[in-house]
Amino acid sequence: FFSLPKGPAEGPTAAPLLRRVDIALGCSYVGADVRGSLRASGGSSPEHPATLLLRGISVRDDGNLDDVTEYKVPQENPDSSSPIVFEVSAELVSIPHAESLLHADCEGEEVTCEISPYSSQWAGKGPCHTSWFVANLQLSGGISIVLVLRGPHCSSQGEKEEHDATLHPKLKIPMSKEGTLLTTVEFQSSSRNTSLRTHLGGSVTLNCRFALAPSSSLSSLEWKRQHQGSGRSLFRYQVGSTGPKAQPKVHVDVAELLGSGDASLSLEGVSVGDEGTYICLVSTPLHQAQHIIQLHVVAPPRVRVIPAVVSFERGVTTTLTCSIAGYYPLDVSVSWTQKTPEDDTEIPLSNARFSSHRQSRDGTYSITSYLSISSATARAPATYSCHVSHVALAEPISVSAHLMAPEQMGSEGLVGGFIATVIFIVVLFNVLRRRAGRSFKMLRHFPRGR
Structure with a gap:
């Protein structure tokens, strides 16, 4: 330069x-x-x-x-x-x-x-x-x-x-x-953008502006959308006409269009069906100029692991379920790790199983991952984590389940039994005290005869 x-x-x-x-x-x-x-x-x-x-x-x-x-x-x-x-x-x-x-x-x-x-x-x-x-x-x-x-x-x-x-x-x-x-x-x-990413259900503005020499004038503006081989016109304004037809979710400020050359298109309540290639076509009596903008719709996944706490039982195999739902687009990465107090880092696990992808009515996807924990090979206590990466996430989501050692489960049982016993004694004491109070009042009301 x-x-x-x-x-x-x-x-x-x-x-x-x-x-x-x-x-x-x-x-x-x-x-x-x-x-x-x-x-x-x-x-x-x-x-x-x-x-x-x-x-x-x-x-x-x-x-x-x-x-x-x-x-x-x-x-x-x-x-x-x-x-x-x-x-x-x-x-x-x-x-x-x-x-x-x-x-x-x-x-x-x-x-x-x-x-x-x-x-x-x-x-x-x-x-x-x-x-x-x-x-x-x-x-x-x-x-x-x-x-x-x-x-x-x-x-x-x-x-x-x-x-x-x-x-x-x-x-x-x-x-x-x-x-x-x-x-x-x-x-x-x-x-300003040839590619935009917006979240499902949100609003987005596709920027498009123009300027003309004094000897030229605007003839028309049209916005088109193409996706998977099909296309349709979303908005068209012809100068001198009565005005564009009202379109749900789609808006162009005609006053700004004619006043400052702002031909931007606004979309409200973005859905998966709004994804595609948008074309802004500005025309004068002699020339045309177009801009192509790729709109990508994303939705972050919701992640849950059940059960959250697992008891260690010999001879029993427990299955952890990681449910990943509500994400778009389809590509998602799911992995499992294990970490015990003796481990410095999380250890990747490769024995997970997966369901097929399922698609909801709103176009989002869900999948389930299963991890089997056998008492013959598992070490307790341990933390098992389900890690999910997706384009809609700034960083991966990690949700954990905890495998409790037998002594932990036993100590927790003793603590729970002690707490229950204390509560029972306190309640019993209060009940007996109330009964004794009522008996004392009855004796005062009916004194002995002489």
Whole structure:
């Protein structure tokens, strides 16, 4: 990344302080041959090295922009093998998540950038035409950005100038004196997440935003969901219509959509059936941009071990039952360990048995694990633990049962018998005292005759 400080941007307030910088991203140019037309036949699309140079982007100055280096075009007279430099102006439409792009290297994030011709159907005819490109940016942290770029735009006055201009050796469109392709952002959309995880029964918002140049306007917004080969439309709003139909659990704030470009979709009471691939499709009269978000639904398991306390009896085999219920998705890991006072660590056990998975009406799963403890091989006292790991858990759940030694059971029996005896004596004493009191009162009421 290279950035060029150009002084603080003017604004109504001094805070936060903004700086204008240049951001250069390594990209691949795909999908076009040397004439700049879309590749129509089969086979992989040609790929060519490219650079996306975002000029004069406003970012917050956190005090770490003083040692930035100036970006310079590597080659002023490019040939057909040189990287294609797309020099982008964002005067009309701001670049979303610019700070994340600028600091991606320092934060250990990888940026994937792919540039391709948009569609030749809007290009026009004649020696002077407008070329459109689309840049797809993906940060490893989950942010996705789509930039629709307009190439050199000419009027009747500029046709002769373009005709006389130097053409790019690969794309055959006018380039600047520095050998770059001058483009302008006309339409951008972004999403903070390409993958989301939410808990069963909760609420979640699928982020999707856009911004348009003043010459463009929103045409429609549609949210779709695809899962296991089938898909359906969840929400659709056509500008100028009476408004979207009310959908249960699904909500898009139309006022925010039209006012600030917030096309985010909110889901309430998420169920297992809401899991899938969500597509945010924003359309203008000329262009479309889409973002794909994977929604994963999770539910943590409930774990119980019965019985919690086991008495040691010679010649008897006891079975511990570990019940794991209410989890989603299906994959779950269950293991058993044993630990005695002489053991420094828990000892894994491999003789557990499992039931088959069972699915409830709400889509969650359950399974049962059984561990048999034989008095011939068991050592008491000991603690037997059932450990459960699942994607919905921050850390595994462990639930234990305790195998009591015979002397422990005997001592506990003696203690219990002693306590019962004391209680019986206290109760008997109280009963006898009450009877004696009643007898004394009767003697006072009926004194002896003389």
